Amino acid sequence: MIRFPSGEVAIVGAYESPRRKAPGIHPFQIHAEVVAGALADAGLEPGQVDGFATTATFPQETGWQLSAAEVIEYLGLNPRWIDSSDLGGAAFVSHIGHAVAAITAGLCETVVVSYAAAGRTGPLTAPDYNTGIYGPGLWEIPFGPTTISAYALAAQRHIHQYGTTAEQLAEIAVQCRRNAATNPDAMYRTEITVDDVLSSPALSSPLHKLDCCVVSDSGGAFVLTSRARAEQLSAQKPVYVLGFGEAVGQVQMNQMADATVLAASRSGADAFASAGITPAEIDVAQLYDSFTITVLLALEALGFVEAGEAGDFIADGNIAPTGRLPINTDGGGLSSNHPGRRGALAVIEAVRQLQGRSPGVQLDDPRLSLVSATGGWLSANSTVILGV
Amino acid sequence: MTSYEPSTPTSAPRDDLAEHWWQALQRKEFLVQRSTGTGRFQFYPRARAVGTLRDDLEWVPAVGGGTVYSFTVVNWSANPEFAADCPYTLALVDLDEGVRITTRIVDAEPESLRCGTRVQLVYRPTPDGSVLPYVIPTLERKERSTRDRLF
Numbered sequence: 388m389i390r391f392p393s394g395e396v397a398i399v400g401a402y403e404s405p406r407r408k409a410p411g412i413h414p415f416q417i418h419a420e421v422v423a424g425a426l427a428d429a430g431l432e433p434g435q436v437d438g439f440a441t442t443a444t445f446p447q448e449t450g451w452q453l454s455a456a457e458v459i460e461y462l463g464l465n466p467r468w469i470d471s472s473d474l475g476g477a478a479f480v481s482h483i484g485h486a487v488a489a490i491t492a493g494l495c496e497t498v499v500v501s502y503a504a505a506g507r508t509g510p511l512t513a514p515d516y517n518t519g520i521y522g523p524g525l526w527e528i529p530f531g532p533t534t535i536s537a538y539a540l541a542a543q544r545h546i547h548q549y550g551t552t553a554e555q556l557a558e559i560a561v562q563c564r565r566n567a568a569t570n571p572d573a574m575y576r577t578e579i580t581v582d583d584v585l586s587s588p589a590l591s592s593p594l595h596k597l598d599c600c601v602v603s604d605s606g607g608a609f610v611l612t613s614r615a616r617a618e619q620l621s622a623q624k625p626v627y628v629l630g631f632g633e634a635v636g637q638v639q640m641n642q643m644a645d646a647t648v649l650a651a652s653r654s655g656a657d658a659f660a661s662a663g664i665t666p667a668e669i670d671v672a673q674l675y676d677s678f679t680i681t682v683l684l685a686l687e688a689l690g691f692v693e694a695g696e697a698g699d700f701i702a703d704g705n706i707a708p709t710g711r712l713p714i715n716t717d718g719g720g721l722s723s724n725h726p727g728r729r730g731a732l733a734v735i736e737a738v739r740q741l742q743g744r745s746p747g748v749q750l751d752d753p754r755l756s757l758v759s760a761t762g763g764w765l766s767a768n769s770t771v772i773l774g775v
Numbered sequence: 776m777t778s779y780e781p782s783t784p785t786s787a788p789r790d791d792l793a794e795h796w797w798q799a800l801q802r803k804e805f806l807v808q809r810s811t812g813t814g815r816f817q818f819y820p821r822a823r824a825v826g827t828l829r830d831d832l833e834w835v836p837a838v839g840g841g842t843v844y845s846f847t848v849v850n851w852s853a854n855p856e857f858a859a860d861c862p863y864t865l866a867l868v869d870l871d872e873g874v875r876i877t878t879r880i881v882d883a884e885p886e887s888l889r890c891g892t893r894v895q896l897v898y899r900p901t902p903d904g905s906v907l908p909y910v911i912p913t914l915e916r917k918e919r920s921t922r923d924r925l926f
Contacts (some may be wrong), residue, residue, distance in 0.1 A: 515854035525787050526819040527877040529907055531849060531857040536865050539847035547845070547890035590851040641867055641875045646845055
């Protein structure tokens with residue numbers, strides 16, 4: 388059992404870049420834009436930041452081995468606490484838990500978490516596999532394991548085990564597009580149908596092109612601080628961090644014991660236990676949607692439904708704004724914004740939603756929100772529970 | 776636009792364990808490791824037994840039978856080497872020793888495949904002189920009798 392200082396740290400500012408295509412813009416420029424934006428949102432100055440977390444090691448993020456140091460240098464910050472933990476798209480959610488521990492331990496008081504990438508038009512393209520060729524990847528890469536294929540393998544297995552359908556998966560993409568309709572910054576806003584998803588190219592069966600997230604150039608940042616300082620700030624309603632968990636599953640798909648069970652089954656359990664609440668109490672969730680299957684698996688792993696029940700849960704309209712668990716209210720990665728690692732952007736939408744200022748579909752006074760991010764090849768998951 | 780250049784996958788640098796494993800493929804042997812202490816098989820090759828971290832591993836050639844755990848027909852990749860091979864059927868296969876491997880299913884119509892299809896290892900040369908282990912669908916009866924005899 389873990390002890391977590393629930394409610395002792397708050398997110399007091401958040402900013403998502405409106406960029407989606409930024410040819411010729413270095414990702415570090417976007418870091419500067421979003422850190423300035425998040426601090427202005429919080430009513431804080433750069434000199435008040437004494438903790439910083441980021442990772443920029445993906446090719447399209449252009450940082451190298453000391454990526455956090457590079458970004459800190461570029462921004463001219465001088466933090467006394469630094470975190471560059473890297474769990475793929477889950478990293479920036481992990482940073483929240485680590486920052487809460489640091490702030491409550493007294494190592495620092497105000498932490499900025501920043502993310503930026505030129506996923507679409509960046510100077511470097513991703514190699515489409517996640518493990519280095521010297522090491523574990525040696526036994527997988529020769530067979531051509533693409534990023535989409537990892538999720539496709541999980542989807543195929545879920546279909547086999549539970550009778551889940553391609554139509555049920557497509558419903559997730561359709562709902563995210565519907566949520567994006569009113570988001571002026573969303574990359575795609577035109578309504579799509581289940582048939583549109585199923586008739587888009589099967590990039591890696593059973594996943595189609597429209598089962599996959601958008602690929603954008605963008606970024607986002609948010610600011611965490613102690614409850615004491617949060618109560619002194621008046622710019623935004625503080626959003627308190629109530630629970631947290633992180634877990635690693637595997638990197639190679641052949642090491643995943645059950646391809647239908649995400650590491651979110653462990654990180655989610657820790658998050659709910661540390662917050663002292665149950666899945667039924669969550670008003671809204673931002674579930675990492677690199678692919679439609681990522682969302683479906685997260686619903687089950689986090690305990691919103693039993694194993695094998697997510698397909699019916701989705702088809703019955705439960706993830707719509709009017710359903711039992713509205714998700715991805717800004718359009719998510721499937722329609723709004725996904726530069727390569729969406730975790731930070733999912734946090735930002737959770738914060739906006741709890742503050743009543745979602746650019747997509749604003750719900751009526753939500754109080755408890757869950758953000759769950761799945762990184763790598765279903766490799767890692769970080770989950771945070773936020774509340775106002 | 777600078778491209779991120781992956782090395783030819785099969786020519787990646789190999790440590791001694793990897794070299795041993797790849798050399799065995801030349802003899803049409805797919806090696807897995809077994810902990811003499813726990814009797815558990817593991818794949819991919821590692822320095823110590825997974826879980827116990829004991830230094831008690833021995834090499835065992837896989838019998839060659841397996842079952843498809845999952846599969847996908849890959850029609851697109853951002854990686855030019857993978858893209859050149861599309862479409863191909865990537866698969867997770869549970870070998871009868873109890874380890875799961877990543878491979879491709881070859882010589883099979885994708886429409887005929889399902890999770891649970893019985894397969895057997897085959898060895899195919901690559902242009903760079905390596906040998907890669909793939910699987911082809913097989914009849915269940917013979918494979919099962921072999922497995923029962925050995926385990």
